Amino acid sequence: MPGMDTADALRSTFIPHSVPFQVSRAEGAYLYTPEGRPVLDAAGGAIVGNIGYGREEVAEAAAQTLREIGYVLPTWVTPQKEALVDRLQRSWLPAGITRASFVSGGSESVDAAVRLARQHHVCAGRPERWKVVGTDLSYHGVTLSGLSVGNHRPRRVGMDPLLYDMPKVPAPYSLEESQGRSEGTFLQKAAEEIERAILEAGPETVAAFIAEPITGSAGGAIVPPPGYWERAAEICRSYGVLLIADEVMTGFGRTGKRFGLEHEGVTPDILVSGKGLTGGYAPGGGVYATEDVVTPLAEAKQDLMFYTFAAHPMVLAVANKVLEIMEREALVERAAKMGARLRERLAELEDHPHVGEVRGRGLMLGVEFVKDRETLERFPTEARFAGKVVASALERGVFFYPAGSGPVHDAVMLGPPFVITEDDIDLMVDTLRAAIDEAAARVASAAV
Ligand SMILES: Cc1ncc(COP(=O)(O)O)c(C=O)c1O
Known part of the structure; x- marks a missing residue:
């Protein structure tokens, strides 16, 4: 400057x-x-x-959009939104995930996903479901909801009085076991901890389980043992708990597939993204969900409240161009x-x-x-x-x-x-x- x-x-x-x-x-x-x-x-x-x-063409897409539309209400439809939703549905989102809502980054994505899960249950007549089970060793962003459902200890320091005490399960991490220095079976059974936490919290009070397909900044790329996610999905479904995949870091190709959970053969109910969606060229993120998640909101004639800068046409044009480049190359x-x-x-x-x-x-x-x-x-x-x-x-x-x-x-x-x-x-x-x-x-x- x-x-x-x-x-x-x-x-x-x-x-x-x-x-x-x-x-x-x-x-x-x-x-x-x-x-x-x-x-x-x-x-x-x-x-x-x-x-x-x-990338010149990304800069050009941003500049052209700013010339055409400086800002619109996030719920309105623009050509940029239509193009991005079309591309996401056609080439990127897992089958069954049909709904998309855009925000300005990963923390906002998680915050919106937590609100969406809660609103889903409230609108479906289950107002007692509000707890979101998270993993101990996880990072879900820096909003108070993200800090509450995650646990990256240095990033929570001093914040505890402001946070909800959400149930936690240990992350599937044991260096001793993964390096063959212990005979333990913790890793093999790690997913069972999710059922334990749901039962302890009271299944009728649990709205969702949230985790990263691979634990990023809190753990340094911890990959869960084979079958972990399949079992996690099975447990969640058996208790009516929504499965939220935080793909902010793993999403859009980072792990060598479009999304991290593709390696596991699991489709979540709600998927959140940030980072790679715009490749850093603009502050963007997205929350994606199945019809089943969104239907109770629609029936109750409710929408998810937006952030003022959500779905900004310039950001969506950048995301669309970034994904076009990813496909082309x-x-x-x-x-x-x-x-x-x-x-x-x-x-x-x-x-x-x-x-x-x-x-x-x-x-x-x-x-x-x-x-x-x-x-x-x-x-x-x-x-x-x-x-x-x-x-x-x-x-x-x-x-x-x-x-x-x-x-x-x-x-x-x-x-x-x-x-x-x-x-x-x-x-x-x-x-x-x-x-x-x-x-x-x-x-x-x-x-x-
Ligand atoms: C898995 C995960 N979720 C959420 C976030 C928060 O995203 P942001 O920093 O864009 O708000 C991050 C950021 O590192 C992340 O890795």
């Missing part, structure tokens, strides 16, 4: 003591600092930039192919003394760090090991996304634009190894 000095920039982020990283331009999978230094965005920002940056298939290649190269890190696990699907991958690979002892939280890895990698020209909360002390996520090349993959893996080594040396020297 002209005339803005560093002190002003610091104030504008509300963070008094850290110096924000400066980016003045982005193209493909690369960010450029004001000095022209390239940085490979191995995290697509916040796992957002699916199609890569600097077969980018979902590319995410699967490059994801497999990246996973294969990351396997080289699996015997590193500080790598506990490499996990994920497609181009949504995570690496969890440990102090000791043999015992799986974690670094103390105060060592901020993952933070040091991210800082060292950024110095070396690659940005990884810090992840983890609760028992997952230290993880990074890799979620690059789908347009990355083989050379970019080599750069990511080589830089990650060097950054882990440097972080370990820094932690060791601080301990002396």
Whole structure:
């Protein structure tokens, strides 16, 4: 910003003591600092930039729409809305999910989904159903409803008095079991916890269960064991509980399929998206639902209250263009192919003394760090090991996304634009190894 000095920039982020990283331009999978230094965005920002940056035709779609329609009431119909709904129904949404409503990001999507689930039951004559079961180790955004149904502990700090105490089930995470260091069967039985939580809460009071197909920022790409989602869906249906899939991070090709739950053969009742819908070019998100979810609202002549900037024509035009590019360039298939290649190269890190696990699907991958690979002892939280890895990698020209909360002390996520090349993959893996080594040396020297 002209005339803005560093002190002003610091104030504008509300963070008094850290110096924000400066980016003045982005193209493909690369960010450029004001000095022209390239940085490979191995995290697509916040796992957002699916199609890569600097696409002229997306900018043109946005500009043209702004010239034509600056704003309309979100419930009205525009050519941009018709085109996007048509494309979503034709090529993207799972069979059976026919309804769409648009918002301005992932947090709003989740908030709208929670309200939709509640309104569904109220309109269907079940006003006693209001609880939304969530998983302990999850991130569903930063609205008070999103924080209530999720649990990313650092992001909830200080907020508890403002939040509803929603029932929680443990996330399907056990490094000890997945790494074969324990004979336990927790992972195998993790889905049964959902039934336990519903019974404990009182099934007649539960409106929905919400979870991420792959736990993103709260867990560093935790993939549930096979059959988890199938069983989760079965349990929810048997108690009349709606299944909400939070596909904000996993949606629109990130995992190598259109949506994360496609890998599981499960269709949710409500699906929420954000990030990849617009690939970062505009603030957008969507809530999608089956006819069965929406029918009671229609019969009661109710609608879901909108946010003023919801379904903005410019955002919808951007989303439509982004999805058109994904289809034309077969980018979902590319995410699967490059994801497999990246996973294969990351396997080289699996015997590193500080790598506990490499996990994920497609181009949504995570690496969890440990102090000791043999015992799986974690670094103390105060060592901020993952933070040091991210800082060292950024110095070396690659940005990884810090992840983890609760028992997952230290993880990074890799979620690059789908347009990355083989050379970019080599750069990511080589830089990650060097950054882990440097972080370990820094932690060791601080301990002396
Ligand atoms: C699974 C999930 N849900 C919801 C959100 C919130 O989305 P937003 O930050 O766009 O509000 C995020 C963001 O990281 C997310 O990963």
